[in-house]
Amino acid sequence: MSNILDGIFKKCINNNNIFKNREVLRHDYLPDKLPHREEQITQLGETVAPVLKGSRSSNVFIYGKTGTGKTAVAKYVLSHVEFKAKEFNAPVKFCYVNCCMAGSEYRVFSGLCQSIGVYVPFTGLSVGEVFDRVRAGLDTLKIVFIVVLDEIDALVKVRGDSLLYELTRINETLCNSKVSIVGISNDLRLKEFLDPRVFSSLSEEEIVFRPYDASELGNILLERAKLAFHEGALSEAALSLCAALAAAEHGDARRALDLLRVAGEVAERKGSSVVTEEHVREAEKHIEHNRVVEALRNLTLHSKLVLLSVYHLNRANVHSAITGEIYDVYAELCGELGVTPLTQRRLSTLVNELDSMGLLNAKIISMGRYGRTKKIRLETARTLIREVFASDTRLGRLVEYEAKSLSKPANSRS
DNA sequence: CGTCCACAGGAATGACGGGCGG
DNA sequence: CCGCCCGTCATTCCTGTGGACG
Numbered sequence: 001m002s003n004i005l006d007g008i009f010k011k012c013i014n015n016n017n018i019f020k021n022r023e024v025l026r027h028d029y030l031p032d033k034l035p036h037r038e039e040q041i042t043q044l045g046e047t048v049a050p051v052l053k054g055s056r057s058s059n060v061f062i063y064g065k066t067g068t069g070k071t072a073v074a075k076y077v078l079s080h081v082e083f084k085a086k087e088f089n090a091p092v093k094f095c096y097v098n099c100c101m102a103g104s105e106y107r108v109f110s111g112l113c114q115s116i117g118v119y120v121p122f123t124g125l126s127v128g129e130v131f132d133r134v135r136a137g138l139d140t141l142k143i144v145f146i147v148v149l150d151e152i153d154a155l156v157k158v159r160g161d162s163l164l165y166e167l168t169r170i171n172e173t174l175c176n177s178k179v180s181i182v183g184i185s186n187d188l189r190l191k192e193f194l195d196p197r198v199f200s201s202l203s204e205e206e207i208v209f210r211p212y213d214a215s216e217l218g219n220i221l222l223e224r225a226k227l228a229f230h231e232g233a234l235s236e237a238a239l240s241l242c243a244a245l246a247a248a249e250h251g252d253a254r255r256a257l258d259l260l261r262v263a264g265e266v267a268e269r270k271g272s273s274v275v276t277e278e279h280v281r282e283a284e285k286h287i288e289h290n291r292v293v294e295a296l297r298n299l300t301l302h303s304k305l306v307l308l309s310v311y312h313l314n315r316a317n318v319h320s321a322i323t324g325e326i327y328d329v330y331a332e333l334c335g336e337l338g339v340t341p342l343t344q345r346r347l348s349t350l351v352n353e354l355d356s357m358g359l360l361n362a363k364i365i366s367m368g369r370y371g372r373t374k375k376i377r378l379e380t381a382r383t384l385i386r387e388v389f390a391s392d393t394r395l396g397r398l399v400e401y402e403a404k405s406l407s408k409p410a411n412s413r414s
Numbered sequence: 415c416g417t418c419c420a421c422a423g424g425a426a427t428g429a430c431g432g433g434c435g436g
Numbered sequence: 437c438c439g440c441c442c443g444t445c446a447t448t449c450c451t452g453t454g455g456a457c458g
Binding site for chain 1: 417418419420421422423434
């Protein structure tokens with residue numbers, strides 16, 4: 001046993017001729033230089049600078065797709081501001097909250113509380129109560145507080161804009177402190193979801209982040225690669241392939257960096273001393289594979305059953321299934337497990353969730369006289385489904401199960 | 415050209431577990 | 437310990453609808 005591991009460890013230690021420092025390639029790493037974002041840095045810097053003189057800065061709204069450097073720029077500028085503020089002895093503090101990870105208004109506010117050193121339980125209080133504590137805490141601190149709300153769109157779409165409404169009005173009730181908001185959104189249409197008053201007070205300034213093109217991504221990767229890889233351990237072709245692949249997909253720098261890192265790991269594992277295009281291709285598959293397996297594992301029992309139903313239907317039907325058929329098979333599978341099935345209404349939203357995760361593909365179609373429904377296709381490799389579900393203690397036997405309702409609907413419909 | 419299928423998907427409501435302050 | 441409030445998941449009830457059929 002230990003010899004196997006010894007081998008692996010030894011290989012790992014001897015084979016460090018690829019990476020110099022792989023941390024640099026993680027997307028939470030904040031480099032001291034952000035290529036091709038000088039304009040945005042200047043813009044945000046100019047907007048925020050007044051806080052150094054103790055006045056409130058304008059609220060800013062930042063737009064841009066994922067991996068365009070919004071978060072990095074915001075963190076970069078604000079941490080520099082905070083640093084400068086210390087130098088000038090200006091009472092400035094900034095707080096970064098990722099709304100998507102926080103998940104609810106409550107947790108966003110509790111994030112704010114934490115950053116100003118106010119304790120709140122992670123549930124139990126009313127949202128209003130937590131908000132009051134934020135306000136009280138801020139007022140005693142006597143500071144200029146900059147709140148960065150990342151991925152606001154995720155929160156607004158689910159919960160509405162009440163959080164933003166409260167925040168934009170907080171200054172009216174504060175005597176000793178001032179609050180500025182930096183909102184970051186991945187969705188350019190966010191303003192459609194917002195109350196116009198909220199929107200106008202929030203976007204006193206707007207900054208737009210265009211996606212990177214392939215050559216810009218190339219430069220970004222080059223900067224990082226210098227730090228991350230040993231000299232000559234990365235072929236130029238591999239680098240530009242990473243850039244090209246990511247550019248094709250919304251110009252996402254995060255994706256480009258992931259590709260590069262995983263490609264490096266692939267090369268390392270293969271004992272190669274140079275990262276090649278081949279390794280990048282493999283990294284691409286690898287990342288996708290992991291994403292799907294991870295997603296499949298974390299599904300709830302019912303979501304898994306829904307997916308499995310589509311799997312069975314696709315096997316029998318070749319082409320895609322419709323909601324009613326899926327519900328029949330799903331209900332049968334539930335019966336096999338002795339679980340009470342959810343309603344069709346609920347199944348419908350589960351299907352939508354699976355769709356937005358990219359595990360299914362659902363499209364509304366009309367069959368005229370024969371109703372209007374959703375055509376649902378499996379978007380996941382069947383082998384992966386088998387691989388993941390077969391090892392599940394409860395679902396295992398259902399993977400090979402022959403559903404009775406598979407043939408029944410064909411008789412009763414038509 | 416209206417009908418009517420087979421659902422989509424919004425709104426309201428309820429069950430449940432977690433955590434508060436008193 | 438209680439009453440209260442929260443977020444999450446699920447149900448019930450509902451109105452809306454694209455287009456083949458008659």
